[in-house]
Amino acid sequence: MTAERARIGIIGFGYIGSYVYEQVTTRPELGMDVAFVYNRTPGRISAVPEEVILEDLGDFASRQADLIVELAHPDISRKYGVEFLRTADYMPMSLTVFADAELDAQLRGAAESSGTCIYIPHGAIVGLEALEEGRQMWEEVSIVMKKPTRSLDFANSPQFDPQAIDSETVLFEGSTRDICPLFPRNVNSHAAVALGGIGFDDTRSVLVADPSLETSIIEVEARGGGVEIKVRRENPMVGVSGVFTLVACLASIGRACAPGSGLRIC
Ligand SMILES: NC(=O)c1ccc[n+]([C@@H]2O[C@H](COP(=O)([O-])OP(=O)(O)OC[C@H]3O[C@@H](n4cnc5c(N)ncnc54)[C@H](O)[C@@H]3O)[C@@H](O)[C@H]2O)c1
Numbered sequence: 001m002t003a004e005r006a007r008i009g010i011i012g013f014g015y016i017g018s019y020v021y022e023q024v025t026t027r028p029e030l031g032m033d034v035a036f037v038y039n040r041t042p043g044r045i046s047a048v049p050e051e052v053i054l055e056d057l058g059d060f061a062s063r064q065a066d067l068i069v070e071l072a073h074p075d076i077s078r079k080y081g082v083e084f085l086r087t088a089d090y091m092p093m094s095l096t097v098f099a100d101a102e103l104d105a106q107l108r109g110a111a112e113s114s115g116t117c118i119y120i121p122h123g124a125i126v127g128l129e130a131l132e133e134g135r136q137m138w139e140e141v142s143i144v145m146k147k148p149t150r151s152l153d154f155a156n157s158p159q160f161d162p163q164a165i166d167s168e169t170v171l172f173e174g175s176t177r178d179i180c181p182l183f184p185r186n187v188n189s190h191a192a193v194a195l196g197g198i199g200f201d202d203t204r205s206v207l208v209a210d211p212s213l214e215t216s217i218i219e220v221e222a223r224g225g226g227v228e229i230k231v232r233r234e235n236p237m238v239g240v241s242g243v244f245t246l247v248a249c250l251a252s253i254g255r256a257c258a259p260g261s262g263l264r265i266c
Pocket residue numbers: 011012013014015016017039040041044070071072073074075076093094095121122123124125184185186188189192239240241242245
């Protein structure tokens with residue numbers, strides 16, 4: 001990214017998107033301007049100046065964003081990711097989409113051939129850069145996530161009845177590749193661990209629903225070559241996201257404004 005003040009395109013105006021918009025527009029010291037805001041439901045962004053609103057996401061190139069940030073749904077990357085990367089850097093927050101190996105290759109290919117960058121925000125994963133630094137060393141990497149049942153979206157996993165979960169219940173234990181399609185809106189942090197570390201097939205994911213929890217608890221462990229890392233993070237939930245995710249996401253957007261290309265952890 002070369003512009004003095006980075007132009008940011010914001011997709012999604014929910015919990016995280018509205019926070020990022022508010023911060024970028026009220027804190028000039030962040031060094032960013034809003035190139036556009038797109039939301040599927042236009043009514044939600046009625047407070048955004050008309051000239052900033054992008055009605056058709058297919059018209060994104062007309063706004064000349066330096067960095068496009070997806071804060072909406074994995075479908076955005078599926079539909080527009082390759083196109084975005086032809087002209088702009090791209091930071092998807094909905095990382096579960098990278099479990100689709102074909103799409104992952106297409107996105108990386110588009111970034112490489114265009115000299116643009118895919119930024120992987122660390123989100124809920126404290127120490128993601130350490131997982132990346134030790135990538136050659138790790139024999140095992142795992143993520144165990146415990147969430148309040150109310151924070152889980154069961155739309156892609158009808159085999160579970162959330163009403164019937166009355167105590168701590170293990171919903172999944174297996175590869176990160178396999179959990180992503182089951183809970184695409186809830187296990188983005190698992191995908192971040194896989195992307196930063198040893199990949200979707202070799203990373204072990206565990207998801208636990210607990211109706212008595214008010215917070216999301218994430219425990220990440222990496223072991224190999226005599227090195228051991230254990231990180232635990234607990235965070236109150238709003239909808240599908242944790243409150244600390246807001247500041248983490250904003251900080252990642254700030255880091256993404258530094259020059260670079262390829263796929264980068266930030
Ligand atoms: N990487 C991480 O660690 C991490 C952490 C938290 C959330 N997330 C992901 O970030 C995204 C945003 O989170 P949030 O808490 O702000 O969600 P949210 O539900 O509060 O807001 C999402 C917004 O996107 C819009 N939207 C939904 N589907 C859409 C679609 N297909 N096309 C266009 N717009 C669409 C909704 O109308 C809403 O305004 C979610 O996908 C969430 O799973 C990632």
